[in-house]
Amino acid sequence: MRIGLVGLGRIGAFHARTLTDLPSVDELLVADALPDLARSVGEPLGATVVPEPVDILSAGVDGVVIASSTVTHPDLIRACVKAGIPTFCEKPVSASAKEAVALRDDLAGCDTPVHIGFPRRFDAAYVAAKADLDAGRLGYVHTLRSTTLDPAPPPEEYIRGSGGIFNDCAIHDFDSVRFMTGQEVVEVYAAGATQGIDYIRDAGDAETVTSILTLSGGTLAVVSNSRANGRGHDVRLELLGSKDSVSAGLDDKLPLRSADPTVTFPAGKPWHFFMDRLENAFRAELTAFTEVVAGTRPSPCTLHDGVEASLVAAAATLSWREHRPVLVDEVR
Ligand SMILES: NC(=O)c1ccc[n+]([C@@H]2O[C@H](COP(=O)([O-])OP(=O)(O)OC[C@H]3O[C@@H](n4cnc5c(N)ncnc54)[C@H](O)[C@@H]3O)[C@@H](O)[C@H]2O)c1
Known part of the structure; x- marks a missing residue:
């Protein structure tokens, strides 16, 4: 499968290494608001570096992992779900509960799976x-x-x-x-x-x-x-x-x-x-997300869980x- 990863800071760079190591991930596409960072993290791993984060969505990926700064999460989740792309997003859903609730209301009725990252x-x-x-x-x-x-x-x-x-x-x-x-x-x-x-x-x-x-x-x-x-x-x-x-x-x-x-x-x-x-937990968590993408399991931690x-x-x-x-x- 082809997975897109947005955000390559502390946790994003760590997830990039884990994702490239998963047997089910054939291609990893990476992007960050800082293109130089995207290149320095992505190229040594053999990932495809996408210059603009928004282009990950139109690249035909099977799933997206969001690991960018918290304030970016609601818009990115919304865009991925509305494009029908199974989405993993790092905790928390947003910088405020108000935005999290608004997102949940906005996406009510959408059946694209969302997995919020709580590795414990x-x-x-x-x-x-x-x-x-x-x-x-x-x-x-x-x-x-x-x-x-x-x-x-x-x-x-x-x-x-x-x-x-x-x-x-x-x-x-x-x-x-x-x-x-x-x-x-x-x-x-x-x-x-x-x-x-x-x-x-x-x-x-x-x-x-x-x-x-x-x-x-x-x-x-x-x-x-x-x-x-x-x-x-x-x-x-x-x-x-x-x-x-x-x-x-x-x-x-x-x-x-x-x-x-x-x-x-x-x-x-x-x-x-x-x-x-939490190295093993992060690996198990991202493996679970690939199973969500493959349609073999439901989201183990839904948007509702993240909002609560x-x-x-x-x-x-x-x-x-x-x-x-x-x-x-x-x-x-
Ligand atoms: N599950 C965990 O244990 C865990 C641990 C650390 C961080 N996190 C979460 O992961 C997220 C990132 O944390 P971090 O510590 O890696 O932060 P960070 O500041 O190190 O990295 C954030 C990255 O996002 C990039 N970015 C910002 N806006 C962007 C945009 N619009 N598009 C693409 N990239 C963008 C920044 O350039 C930066 O490289 C946070 O939401 C944080 O809560 C979770």
């Missing part, structure tokens, strides 16, 4: 933990803890176009909460702080946030995020149940030291960033700004 859904440990829960081995989950901690912040320009830490980073956890439990988020109470990275504060954003979520089935979830976790990239989830408890991400490369001198776990070099921590996560992020942002619990229905 494809992490082997997350999948195994969900299987434990679905099989009843955990009993009911009284508490879910979900963590995404980055070792270093993205650049200032990225922060300003991201929609804020809840929309850009915590959204991974908000999607995990929905995906793992099958419950919807009813209410959010969030707090935020900035201690070390001034340009994040200057952008009206927070460096570190915690959100407490009340879920429709009665589970409480605690979501923790930071841009300043120097020890490494910590992506982890705990399902604490009435019968048993399980963690995903509690492996030898966990970026956390035990202060107990008798404990040697975790023994490995800490995960550095999302590229190494955006709404939770909007509720969390409002809660942090106004220092009060916010019902997700309030921002719907």
